[in-house]
Amino acid sequence: MTILLNNDGHWHDQWRRAIERYIPGRSVIEYPDVIDPAVIEYALIWKHPPGDLERYPNLRAVFSLGSGVDYIDAYPTLPDAPIYRLIDINMADDMALYTLYWVIHFQRQLGLYAHQQSQAEWRRYVTPLAPDYKVCVLGQGAIGGHIGQVLSRNGFDVYGWSRNPKSIEGVKLVSGETGLSTTLPEMDVVICCLPMTDKTRGIIDKNLLAQVKSGAAFINVSRGAVVNEPDLLDALDKGQLAGAALDVFVSEPLPADAPFWTHPKVYVTPHMSGATNPDTAVQIIAENMALIEKGGTPQYRYIREG
Amino acid sequence: MTILLNNDGHWHDQWRRAIERYIPGRSVIEYPDVIDPAVIEYALIWKHPPGDLERYPNLRAVFSLGSGVDYIDAYPTLPDAPIYRLIDINMADDMALYTLYWVIHFQRQLGLYAHQQSQAEWRRYVTPLAPDYKVCVLGQGAIGGHIGQVLSRNGFDVYGWSRNPKSIEGVKLVSGETGLSTTLPEMDVVICCLPMTDKTRGIIDKNLLAQVKSGAAFINVSRGAVVNEPDLLDALDKGQLAGAALDVFVSEPLPADAPFWTHPKVYVTPHMSGATNPDTAVQIIAENMALIEKGGTPQYRYIREG
Numbered sequence: 001m002t003i004l005l006n007n008d009g010h011w012h013d014q015w016r017r018a019i020e021r022y023i024p025g026r027s028v029i030e031y032p033d034v035i036d037p038a039v040i041e042y043a044l045i046w047k048h049p050p051g052d053l054e055r056y057p058n059l060r061a062v063f064s065l066g067s068g069v070d071y072i073d074a075y076p077t078l079p080d081a082p083i084y085r086l087i088d089i090n091m092a093d094d095m096a097l098y099t100l101y102w103v104i105h106f107q108r109q110l111g112l113y114a115h116q117q118s119q120a121e122w123r124r125y126v127t128p129l130a131p132d133y134k135v136c137v138l139g140q141g142a143i144g145g146h147i148g149q150v151l152s153r154n155g156f157d158v159y160g161w162s163r164n165p166k167s168i169e170g171v172k173l174v175s176g177e178t179g180l181s182t183t184l185p186e187m188d189v190v191i192c193c194l195p196m197t198d199k200t201r202g203i204i205d206k207n208l209l210a211q212v213k214s215g216a217a218f219i220n221v222s223r224g225a226v227v228n229e230p231d232l233l234d235a236l237d238k239g240q241l242a243g244a245a246l247d248v249f250v251s252e253p254l255p256a257d258a259p260f261w262t263h264p265k266v267y268v269t270p271h272m273s274g275a276t277n278p279d280t281a282v283q284i285i286a287e288n289m290a291l292i293e294k295g296g297t298p299q300y301r302y303i304r305e306g
Numbered sequence: 307m308t309i310l311l312n313n314d315g316h317w318h319d320q321w322r323r324a325i326e327r328y329i330p331g332r333s334v335i336e337y338p339d340v341i342d343p344a345v346i347e348y349a350l351i352w353k354h355p356p357g358d359l360e361r362y363p364n365l366r367a368v369f370s371l372g373s374g375v376d377y378i379d380a381y382p383t384l385p386d387a388p389i390y391r392l393i394d395i396n397m398a399d400d401m402a403l404y405t406l407y408w409v410i411h412f413q414r415q416l417g418l419y420a421h422q423q424s425q426a427e428w429r430r431y432v433t434p435l436a437p438d439y440k441v442c443v444l445g446q447g448a449i450g451g452h453i454g455q456v457l458s459r460n461g462f463d464v465y466g467w468s469r470n471p472k473s474i475e476g477v478k479l480v481s482g483e484t485g486l487s488t489t490l491p492e493m494d495v496v497i498c499c500l501p502m503t504d505k506t507r508g509i510i511d512k513n514l515l516a517q518v519k520s521g522a523a524f525i526n527v528s529r530g531a532v533v534n535e536p537d538l539l540d541a542l543d544k545g546q547l548a549g550a551a552l553d554v555f556v557s558e559p560l561p562a563d564a565p566f567w568t569h570p571k572v573y574v575t576p577h578m579s580g581a582t583n584p585d586t587a588v589q590i591i592a593e594n595m596a597l598i599e600k601g602g603t604p605q606y607r608y609i610r611e612g
Contacts, residue, residue, distance in 0.1 A: 010430075011432060014432060090435050093435070093436060093461055094435065094436075097410050097413075097414070097436060097460065097461070098410070098414065100406070100410070100460075101407055101410040101411065101414070101416065104403050104404070104406070104407040105407065107403075108403070108404065108407070108578070110407065110575075113574075113575045113576070113578070114573070116576070117567060117573070117574045117575075120560075120562045120564075120567040120568075122558070122559035122560055122576040123576060124316075124576045124577065124578040124581060125578070126317060126320060126581065126583070126584070127578075127581075129396050129399070129400065129583060129586070130399060130400075130403060150460070153459065154403065154406075154456070154460070155399055155403070252428070253428035254426075254428055256426045258426075261423060261426040262426075267420070267423070268419075268423045269416070269419045269423075270419070270422070270428040270429060270430045271430065272414070272419070272430040272431070272433075275430060275432065275433075277432070277435060278432070280435070
């Protein structure tokens with residue numbers, strides 16, 4: 001039984017080691033080094049090129065190595081084999097801690113204190129307590145819901161927005177256009193966890209940003225293309241937003257001449273907020289493969305909408 | 307009934323407003339503008355000069371505006387009136403979030419990512435998951451115990467050290483010299499929450515730092531003088547410590563020529579990790595005053611040891 005591996009060129013050594021450890025006795029072929037497509041039974045992929053999965057006649061299942069599936073949404077056709085999303089609670093925890101870090105950063109003015117350090121300036125400020133600090137998580141899927149719960153558990157006043165009404169412990173849920181327009185003007189931080197779909201492309205634009213309280217902060221941990229980047233820069237330059245922590249961008253790797261790198265109000269990280277951990281991911285995939293071998297069906301099968 | 311106020315010169319407006327709001331109808335005199343010492347019934351103080359409290363013949367109680375009492379420990383004599391420490395869960399929460407922020411910072415390499423931003427460099431790293439990241443909280447008093455619990459609740463592998471054995475939920479407790487020397491070599495982050503006493507002065511010195519795992523980080527939220535600062539700088543320069551987040555220093559405000567300001571591995575904040583919040587603090591003090599007026603005794607009375 002042979003596994004096709006393609007993690008978009010990242011950390012192949014860690015993936016190979018994890019596969020050897022948790023799925024022992026299987027051959028691994030790294031894309032595109034496939035000589036005989038008939039040997040491939042399973043594919044572990046991330047940002048895999050469209051049309052390739054249809055080349056393997058004995059493919060039994062495809063495991064995406066991340067929770068976001070916008071790259072699969074873009075495939076013109078799908079293989080016959082089922083595709084499974086990776087939902088790893090460790091990754092959701094990672095993203096929640098990353099988000100919490102930036103919420104504390106903005107709440108406690110830690111950017112200002114860092115600037116003061118560069119000036120050898122000792123001066124402190126009264127900052128709002130967590131229960132008086134309002135944060136809104138846009139998107140209440142598996143990741144956004146978990147982030148809201150973690151922020152709430154740490155004392156923040158958390159709102160969650162989704163298109164349709166939901167119920168998540170510790171999060172005040174709002175839905176629809178009206179829910180959004182009444183909530184945004186009250187928020188100290190807006191966190192984007194929206195999935196990337198045709199409906200959400202560019203949804204964070206000048207109209208939405210104009211509703212946000214002046215001086216609020218913005219955090220994006222979902223997909224860059226959910227944001228209209230020129231509108232976001234404009235909101236930062238006009239002072240509508242006091243700061244932004246951005247982990248995702250329309251174009252990744254972020255081009256060297258992108259204005260975000262040097263913007264004084266922007267923190268750039270290289271799409272690392274919820275990096276898939278090879279060890280925990282391969283354990284989940286190994287369990288799912290064993291389930292398939294026994295005739296079972298894993299959770300989180302990818303279903304194309306519409 | 308008149309209140310003497312002395313918060314070491316900080317935020318007198320906020321304190322006055324909070325007193326007007328939560329203890330209405332009382333006169334407030336700011337130290338040292340006292341003309342008739344006999345009118346003073348209550349004193350709200352922070353870093354108040356030694357010997358002054360004995361001047362007020364009608365003093366009924368003294369409320370410290372912070373949890374640390376090392377400035378009172380240094381008084382050669384104490385007034386007859388009881389002194390109460392301020393234990394405010396909001397402040398403990400604030401300190402826990404501040405500490406959590408720096409733990410995430412070191413765990414996720416956010417200093418390295420900030421440096422990469424300055425170089426427009428897009429590169430990511432596999433970082434340890436929270437359950438695989440070991441942090442030790444030195445000192446398991448009201449604040450240290452709470453910090454340990456919050457870190458544990460957020461998924462970190464938390465150890466707590468105290469001189470005498472204790473039991474705190476979610477924290478693996480170790481005690482004594484042996485407990486310390488077996489724990490330190492395993493830790494990714496060491497957090498100092500020790501109270502400042504004759505026994506702890508300079509306890510974080512080259513002998514202790516030499517036991518810490520090479521490449522670990524250090525966070526200090528208690529008192530600067532618990533640390534031997536030249537030894538700490540030496541451990542940073544030799545690479546024994548990968549970084550330090552310091553909120554407290556032997557000399558505060560930190561002098562402009564102190565090497566910490568410009569050290570590439572050090573984050574300096576101006577003793578703001580658990581700043582007393584005038585609103586919540588005065589509410590606690592107002593309740594305690596009402597209790598005293600009814601003949602009761604508030605919690606957390608300061609008792610001089612030895």
